[in-house]
Amino acid sequence: MSKSIAGPEIERLIQLLARVPGLGPRSARRAALHLIKKKDQLFAPLTAAMAEAVDKVRVCSTCGNVDTSDPCTLCTDPRRDGTTIIVVEDVSDLWALERAGAMNARYHVLGGTLSPLDGIGPDDLNIKRLVGRVAEGGVSELILAVNATVEGQTTAHYITDQVAGMEVKVTRLAHGVPVGGELDYLDEGTLSAALKSRTSF
Amino acid sequence: MSKSIAGPEIERLIQLLARVPGLGPRSARRAALHLIKKKDQLFAPLTAAMAEAVDKVRVCSTCGNVDTSDPCTLCTDPRRDGTTIIVVEDVSDLWALERAGAMNARYHVLGGTLSPLDGIGPDDLNIKRLVGRVAEGGVSELILAVNATVEGQTTAHYITDQVAGMEVKVTRLAHGVPVGGELDYLDEGTLSAALKSRTSF
Structure with missing residues (x-):
């Protein structure tokens, strides 16, 4: 909006x-108007929730998950099987797998994939900490739940090389994940099936 | 999400x-994750903008527009033609007309349309204040920019009755083919109206 219709605070919000x-741009205006109309039911509670979350959000120093505590809820949950680590590219993948609810394991978030063309090397990802977790012992299986893309598979190979010689089985998600597909967009059934029939890497 | 993946603050935000x-539900998770990742660039500024707006938002007691001042920016703008009032159903319609930038007039937001079936009568809308603005004088034209629905037209007729006898011209938006619109996709009512009010070329 070139000319100011509403006050500067509303313009900035939009x-x-x-x-x-x-x-x-268009749906932001609709959203802003809806928030203003539902001031007490939505706008004020959402603002409060955001203010609380923005202050409390932490990245877990163990697994790279985002949470309001460090280590995160998943890393400190005693009911989880700490012998299995599911390695994902992104927190959204972790959330997608948790929604599927197929496994009660722990996670490790890489924060991306190796991509030499984009200048993303092993040190830019959360890989060293993963190798450290395996080296500390107690981990019998790494499930590489990376996306079925070239970068995802390259990253999987790199991680496999890094833990070679350690007492850990490396598996990957079963085919069933569409090639080029992203975990976050898959239905829970497909994700469960892919986890159950995971194969040795 | 039935089980808690992230902390309660993040769950509530989602x-x-x-x-x-x-x-x-799905895009809210993606949005939350994006906010968390862009904490300094987006999450914190958006939270601050919301906190500022939620406190300052006012409904203009003159025209019913939302703004951070009362009377609103449009009602106090000395460059606007106060002799013409564009009557709209909703603030979103006001914003749409302002984006079009076709007229430099003042506005009046009704807050809905007459709808006896939904129990919405004249007292539930911002009509009395509109009649008052006309009665105060200085207004030569009311443009009824209500939607071309049964409720919109009923509301337009009601307002016309209310200001009958006052020194004010009541007009409505022209019906016709939208600019860039294809005849094939238009309803019969629009086409009939466009034919009836055809203009010389």
């Missing part, structure tokens, strides 16, 4: 809302 | 984000 994934 | 128009 501009920032437009940068939230899922919203664009 | 739940509230899912109620923002344009986002759903």
Whole structure:
């Protein structure tokens, strides 16, 4: 909006809302208006929730998950099987696998994939900490739940090389994950099936 | 999410984000994760913008627009033609007309349309204040920019009756083919209206 229709505070709110994934310039205006109309039911509670979350959000120093505590809820949950680590590219993949609820293991978030063309090497990812977790012992299986892309598979191979010689079995998700597909978009059934029929890497 | 993956603050953030128009349960998770990742660039500024807006938002007691001042920016702008009032159903319609930038007039937001079936009568809308603005004088034209629905037209007729006898011209938006629109996709009502009010070329 070139000319100011509403006050600068509302204009700024719309501009920032437009940068939230899922919203664009037009839907940001609709969202802002809806928030203003539902001031007590939605706008104020959402603002409070954001203020609380923005202060408390931490990246887990063990697994790379985001949570409000470090180590995170999943790393400290005593009911989880600590002998299995599911390695994912991104927190969104972790959330997708947790929604599928197929395994009660621990996780490790890489924060991306190896991509020499983009200048992303092993040191840019959370790989050293993963190798450390395996070296500390007690881990019998690494499930490489990376995306079925070239970068994902390259990263899987690199990790396999890094833990070669250690007492750990490395597996990967079963085929069933569509080639080129992203975990976050898959249905829970497919994700469960892919986990159950995981194969040796 | 039935079980808690992230901390309760993040879960609550996701739940509230899912109620923002344009986002759903899945995109709310993606949005939350994006906010967390872009903590300094987006999450913190957006939270601050929301906190500022939620406190400052006002409904203009003159025209019903939302703004951070009352009377609003449009009602106090001395460069606007106060003799013409564009009557709209909703603030979103006001914003749409302002983006079009076709007129430099003042506005009046009704807050809905008459709908006896839904129990919405004249007293539930911002009509009395509109009649008052006309009665105060200085207004020569009311443009009824209500939607071309049964409720919109009923509301337009009601307002016309209310200001009958006052020194004010009541007009409505022209019906016709949208600019860039294809005839094939238009409804019969629009086509009939466009034919009836055809203009010389």
